[in-house]
Amino acid sequence: MEDSRQTTHGILGAAAVRAQNSRLLLNLLWKEREISRAELARRTGLSRSTVSAIVSDLLDTGLVNEARAGVSSGGRRPIMLEFQDQSSFIVGIELGATHVSCVLTDLRCKVRASWSAPVPVRDDPALALKKMTMGVGAVLDAAGVQASQLLAIGVAVPSPVDSKRPGELLPLVVPKWEGYNVATHLEESFKRPVFVDNDANLGALAELWWGAGSAAKDLAYIKVATGIGAGLIINGRIFRGSGGIAGEIGHTSIDPNGPQGICGLNGCLHLFVGTPALLRRAKDEMLASGSKRQPPASVDELVNAALDGEPSCVEVLRYTGNKLGVGIANLLNLLNPRTVVLGGGIARAGDLVLGPLHETILNLSLPASILNTEIKTTGLNQWGIALGAATLALQTALETPALFPTKSREVA
Ligand SMILES: [Zn+2]
Numbered sequence: 001m002e003d004s005r006q007t008t009h010g011i012l013g014a015a016a017v018r019a020q021n022s023r024l025l026l027n028l029l030w031k032e033r034e035i036s037r038a039e040l041a042r043r044t045g046l047s048r049s050t051v052s053a054i055v056s057d058l059l060d061t062g063l064v065n066e067a068r069a070g071v072s073s074g075g076r077r078p079i080m081l082e083f084q085d086q087s088s089f090i091v092g093i094e095l096g097a098t099h100v101s102c103v104l105t106d107l108r109c110k111v112r113a114s115w116s117a118p119v120p121v122r123d124d125p126a127l128a129l130k131k132m133t134m135g136v137g138a139v140l141d142a143a144g145v146q147a148s149q150l151l152a153i154g155v156a157v158p159s160p161v162d163s164k165r166p167g168e169l170l171p172l173v174v175p176k177w178e179g180y181n182v183a184t185h186l187e188e189s190f191k192r193p194v195f196v197d198n199d200a201n202l203g204a205l206a207e208l209w210w211g212a213g214s215a216a217k218d219l220a221y222i223k224v225a226t227g228i229g230a231g232l233i234i235n236g237r238i239f240r241g242s243g244g245i246a247g248e249i250g251h252t253s254i255d256p257n258g259p260q261g262i263c264g265l266n267g268c269l270h271l272f273v274g275t276p277a278l279l280r281r282a283k284d285e286m287l288a289s290g291s292k293r294q295p296p297a298s299v300d301e302l303v304n305a306a307l308d309g310e311p312s313c314v315e316v317l318r319y320t321g322n323k324l325g326v327g328i329a330n331l332l333n334l335l336n337p338r339t340v341v342l343g344g345g346i347a348r349a350g351d352l353v354l355g356p357l358h359e360t361i362l363n364l365s366l367p368a369s370i371l372n373t374e375i376k377t378t379g380l381n382q383w384g385i386a387l388g389a390a391t392l393a394l395q396t397a398l399e400t401p402a403l404f405p406t407k408s409r410e411v412a
Helices: 004-012 014-032 037-044 048-061 125-143 182-190 199-210 275-289 299-307 311-335 345-349 351-364 384-399
Strands: 034-036 064-069 079-083 089-095 099-105 111-118 150-157 194-198 219-224 228-234 339-343 374-377
Touching: 004 014, 014 034, 014 037, 014 048, 014 079, 014 384, 034 037, 037 048, 037 079, 048 064, 089 125, 089 199, 089 384, 099 125, 099 384, 111 125, 125 150, 125 182, 150 182, 150 199, 150 384, 182 194, 194 199, 194 384, 199 219, 199 228, 199 339, 199 384, 219 311, 219 345, 228 311, 275 299, 275 311, 299 311, 299 345, 299 351, 311 339, 311 345, 311 351, 339 345, 339 351, 345 351, 351 374
Parallel strands: 089 150, 150 194, 219 339, 339 374
Antiparallel strands: 034 079, 064 079, 089 099, 099 111, 219 228
16 A cells, blocks of 8 residues: 555545545645646655655646746756646625625635626625626626536525535525525526625635634634624634534523514614614714714615714714624633634724723623633735635635536546
């Protein structure tokens, strides 16, 4: 047996071993961008002949090219293999509660085109699906890319996602989506594989790969929007729970005697700091204070007014920080993540929210659970969640190399 990894031949079968070896090499090639065959063999522990055979397949697919000679260690200069970031492309879609956003990225998740439109997604699934198709068409056109050049499409949805029925949204959260399927709609339109996950999960994934939490393996991303959701990364993986419901921090009760939400539960966090609650509160505060300004019609306007120093809006953000702090303190006590990232439109308010949030957390978390935790706002822009959806497609393909387009023969 020339490879230690091939000792499992008898159990896995030759094809499975080859797929596993392809996956190992492809991930290293992607990570290093440029590496020699000898180095691949050294780093993976695979034999040179195994590496050569798989690399030869990868060269055929166009995923990898041979490039300039690397630095010589004395003998013949090795030929370097270069991962081709633009050998295929990915579309990432964010289906928000009130908008649809699309990005087209390369295989490094570098955004090459983007598109967004306001859509009443919760109330009009048919229109949302139509707009999604339009958005994908628009980013393909803008980047000059054909649908056939897509590796896959990733979609972030404003609902928990059950891995057994990934294209379906949870009727409890979005009742009008009963009977609609995001994944099959896109698969039929573009004939490419589609991967769906919850928006906060994908916000967390984007942070882990490209944003504030890139050094942390344990991370919580809190999406503050129409609903409130947490994406949890535990030991480098999205934690979904047994039925995809994990991270529904918006439905944790911060007041058991509080009002009842559409979810049927009492005193949920989202009833206090979801977008509708915040705008209502801002309007009430401004009326009460006799402010002459027009009450904000969106979280963006609320944050702008607060950054402008409008006292009622500053107060609403303080309130938001305090209430979010209750939910996040509980999360810290339970999970003790390394990083907590605040996302959504509210993130732009920075210290106006983070300050009061910290105050609450200091009062409600065990000191030991916050000692090593950093709480910050997202460093990614408004395309962060769509980028997370593209990242899901990339991550899935790197784990399942057969998803990558092939030119002349199968990779694995
Ligand atoms: Zn609720």
